[in-house]
Amino acid sequence: MNNTSGMIERPDAPPTQRNKWPILEILNKELTVPADILEIGSGTGQHAIFFAEKFPFIEWFTSDVNSNHAGINIWLQSYKRSNIRLPINLEIGINEENLTTNFDHVFSSNTSHIMSFNNVKKMFSLVGRLLPIGGKFYLYGPFKINDDFTSKSNKDFDDILKKQSPLMGLRDIEKLDMLANEEGMTKYKFYDMPANNYFSIWRKNEFI
Numbered sequence: 001m002n003n004t005s006g007m008i009e010r011p012d013a014p015p016t017q018r019n020k021w022p023i024l025e026i027l028n029k030e031l032t033v034p035a036d037i038l039e040i041g042s043g044t045g046q047h048a049i050f051f052a053e054k055f056p057f058i059e060w061f062t063s064d065v066n067s068n069h070a071g072i073n074i075w076l077q078s079y080k081r082s083n084i085r086l087p088i089n090l091e092i093g094i095n096e097e098n099l100t101t102n103f104d105h106v107f108s109s110n111t112s113h114i115m116s117f118n119n120v121k122k123m124f125s126l127v128g129r130l131l132p133i134g135g136k137f138y139l140y141g142p143f144k145i146n147d148d149f150t151s152k153s154n155k156d157f158d159d160i161l162k163k164q165s166p167l168m169g170l171r172d173i174e175k176l177d178m179l180a181n182e183e184g185m186t187k188y189k190f191y192d193m194p195a196n197n198y199f200s201i202w203r204k205n206e207f208i
């Protein structure tokens with residue numbers, strides 16, 4: 001975002017600043033290090049600098065659509081260590097086939113309700129292709145369970161998203177589990193998180 005002097009302002013996402021703490025609690029239990037981690041849809045980059053600082057033995061690879069890179073780069077300039085990589089131009093549905101690097105784990109927050117379901121499928125396909133056996137896909141966000149909203153606020157949020165685009169919307173966790181299974185991953189853990197959010201972790205199987 002440009003200010004009146006034409007400078008790009010550092011983007012700020014207050015929900016990201018709030019949810020990083022409960023997400024950290026789970027990552028503290030569940031993240032196996034050392035590891036190279038791909039983040040899909042880094043947004044502002046605030047999760048990246050927070051988690052990379054907390055886990056010095058990981059390499060955190062940010063990614064997002066090109067238009068978000070300038071904002072991510074501003075946050076990265078303030079980062080004092082060297083374990084975060086500059087954003088990869090990764091737009092699921094457009095160029096995910098170009099990404100061929102392997103990562104130990106993949107992390108993504110609040111992306112599956114923003115992407116179309118078709119792109120969510122492509123995200124799972126990409127993750128299944130990139131992860132080694134035992135690698136984990138950590139996905140945070142609001143989901144439906146048994147095709148139902150788990151709170152009125154999630155239903156209201158879904159209505160707002162659908163007004164922005166009919167392709168957006170909260171995903172049913174069982175459908176995500178099916179996508180994961182199709183890509184050789186199995187549900188490993190599922191956590192209830194504050195504010196009607198969830199943290200789902202799938203693990204890449206030994207045999208597909």
Ligand SMILES: C[S@@+](CC[C@H](N)C(=O)[O-])C[C@H]1O[C@@H](n2cnc3c(N)ncnc32)[C@H](O)[C@@H]1O
Pocket residue numbers: 013016040041042043044047064065068090091092093108109110111114115119
């Ligand atoms: C709600 S924001 C979440 C940002 C960040 N992960 C967080 O939790 O603060 C959704 C992010 O998904 C990204 N995104 C949406 N569609 C995408 C796609 N097709 N491929 C990759 N990223 C996408 C957006 O650019 C945006 O950064």
